Amino acid sequence: MEKHAQTGWFNKLVSRRSVLAGTTVGLAVPAAMTVGAAAPTHTAAAQTGVVKKVTIYAELLPGNLYGYGLAEGQATVPGPTLEMYEGDTLEITLVNKTDKRLSIHPHGVDYSTDSDGSPFNASFNNPGETKVYTWRSRVAAQTAGRQYLPGSAGYWHYHDHAMGTDHGTQGVLRGLYGALIVRRRGDILPDKQFVAVFNGMQINNKVAPDTPMFEANLGQRVEWIAIGHGDLFHTFHLHAHRWADNRTGYLDGPSDPTRAIDNKDLNPGSSFGFQVIAGEGVGPGAWMYHCHVQNHSDGGMVGIFLVRNADGSMPPGAQDAIDRFHGHVHAASAATDMPGMSH
Amino acid sequence: MEKHAQTGWFNKLVSRRSVLAGTTVGLAVPAAMTVGAAAPTHTAAAQTGVVKKVTIYAELLPGNLYGYGLAEGQATVPGPTLEMYEGDTLEITLVNKTDKRLSIHPHGVDYSTDSDGSPFNASFNNPGETKVYTWRSRVAAQTAGRQYLPGSAGYWHYHDHAMGTDHGTQGVLRGLYGALIVRRRGDILPDKQFVAVFNGMQINNKVAPDTPMFEANLGQRVEWIAIGHGDLFHTFHLHAHRWADNRTGYLDGPSDPTRAIDNKDLNPGSSFGFQVIAGEGVGPGAWMYHCHVQNHSDGGMVGIFLVRNADGSMPPGAQDAIDRFHGHVHAASAATDMPGMSH
């Protein structure tokens, strides 16, 4: 189930294994590999980072899907997870291998109108066209008193903004989306990374039991990035783990008043992320993550977070749970009151 | 309207009166009353508290509802409010008095897969079956730098996860839910506690004017726990009172940047809580709480927060408002543009 898609000119930001949903790539490209002049910036802060260049290919995929990929023939849904540190600039060469108009539009970072990714700003790729989009980031900057403009750090996302409608409705519907992480210096790096996109009635354009099974070993630091898309409202729930409802998912200290949550609204255009220690306080096992809207979970918006033993072996009962999941009958059982359950 | 359901072996955590919606029970059982070995835990922090044991009965109720109760024949909708301090363990013996498969699944606390409450983990009660579920809690724990894993403190909830579908859709629909509070040492205890569950188009499975009327005297410290369930999105609004959008509802100091709110999203699987001083700054009277989605409030998702005078007497106008409320015509008037209003 593992997939390593980074190309040779990429240094991985952090070691990760078996990211099942999409392809995650750390983007700590050495500054020496950047090309040309510094990206145009409007703040001094943005000039402190490095400029990283990446080529992304938008392609048609089986099942009437579209995906972004870091090499030809390697598009995935969701697309590659893109990462940068506050201050870095990401220069994306988007190659449109499809016969549709499309683009790439980011949340959370800075871009000029020509990198907006919207037909509104004439910023898109025509069929077969290649175009460069530049995303800049910056640290928090004081404006007056104790008022700071927030920096770019956050668990963001990117998506098409041009296919089908001026808002990219067809591109988003069919898989043109991915995670974008901007880290603050000093942020703790995870061992694993999972991206779950609640899109319509699907997760990463899949329905249970074909939704991603995310795997980690007991005690690993796992980073979740949750993204909402489409026309419906959702709530993301993870069993047996919780996080702080802030930028990192961690509290700042033992008396931090931030709310701890294990269920969060995940509506179109929103995203959040957090880190948990896999199985911390609860042990290994097969845990569900799902939309908590009842007819959505019954309809198949549910997947598995498999926490293996620390040595990678399967904990008791986990395989049975997975097997039950694959025999899971969703919409049918939901539509029937008190059916005979098969398990 | 008062109901005291705690049994003799419970010490009340705090004095409360007239909790109209469901039954609230403090769970500060002395450690000497706990039975047997310490619960299995995975963190040292979880071992600092006490182990409390409670038996909960799931029963069929009139009106095709189901409820949880602390004694046979005493099931309510919502079920009893369960409380613990961070570090405590709650060992629940669930007795299924119904002819349906059901379970009890908590949010916010730690549990092993065998206490997951899900058919996915084969964790449920068959009809007539008794089963033990163990919920553990813990304080915040430092991981690295200023990054703390949040503790269990929060306004959480519990619900069935097995009746009708693998997500407990029928159980939740018919009333198998309740509040779960995990307090941090030093948290201020309330004088009163109200639980409002927005479930489908109902509040605590009731429609106005049969929704709960919550009562307090001017100046009492009132704790609200709001829980969302079902298939619909909601916003919880309370008239004339507001709270901070964090763990407690209080600010940490006069310059705390947390947003104050009086209307909050309350979507399926989410919960929050806060304390207000009844009538603070606004005086006694009959105040509305309601879903702010217009066709939901018009449809009857509205109830009364009656703030009596400090001596418990009725303030001027309050009874008139209550009387108007009981003559309230909901869906009919909402469906008609500008009908003749009866009041």
Next chain:
Amino acid sequence: MEKHAQTGWFNKLVSRRSVLAGTTVGLAVPAAMTVGAAAPTHTAAAQTGVVKKVTIYAELLPGNLYGYGLAEGQATVPGPTLEMYEGDTLEITLVNKTDKRLSIHPHGVDYSTDSDGSPFNASFNNPGETKVYTWRSRVAAQTAGRQYLPGSAGYWHYHDHAMGTDHGTQGVLRGLYGALIVRRRGDILPDKQFVAVFNGMQINNKVAPDTPMFEANLGQRVEWIAIGHGDLFHTFHLHAHRWADNRTGYLDGPSDPTRAIDNKDLNPGSSFGFQVIAGEGVGPGAWMYHCHVQNHSDGGMVGIFLVRNADGSMPPGAQDAIDRFHGHVHAASAATDMPGMSH
């Protein structure tokens, strides 16, 4: 496009120009101009401010809309933005110039039951009737330990609570709403103010391309107030700008753990506000703001945030974008898969 509606007895709180959606009025009326005795208050804190009096007219508007205005014949949708500092009292004389029952109901401030604005509390204006509503505000107050009751500061709103149904569903549907800002002493005042109300499938009861175009010059401090109404859920997204998800939209310092966002749930009865520096880090241009629910943006829930050059001149490409926007075909193109795009 400019509109200055403040009457002579108003001092503007801050200089603002071209607030396109509705009319914004600072309410820093000198205390010497207030009339009569202090408003009845229940907290000492509320007595430290000034009492300000304003007359608001509710009127029928073209297009089957209703609006609030600060003078006869000047009603707008949304109504005037009302502002106060924590501690101030606002005494509103509401003149009902319509033939419908209506009221004015605020969020975030203190009011007695007779100013509730609800038929439930017999607090409304009959057709042609004039009635006074009193809104009080207060600073945060310590209750115990580090627990502070939040003050009134916030980006709030007001709306009808009596037209059509007991919840003002018809009044809200047809435009009877506006922004209410309560500032904390020391808050930074903006150069510009924009109010965007997501109401049903419309913004300020308009559909693109007739939605408000908000304008500022590069570097101006722009305050957005976003309000949700109606029956639908929404997410507010602003291109190329972001803010902190707290009371002000600013961080408290460079290590503030608050999440930065550029997309936020905006559901019925909720509101939030934030300040951004127009074009900061991204430059001037025509930027979209829109609901990120795909069929809502495709249906016309989108508008323009025009950031001009610092000298007020048009940046390259902006007029082209605006022209494209006015040729924008919404629902039709959204309903068709991959239509020929005209731009």
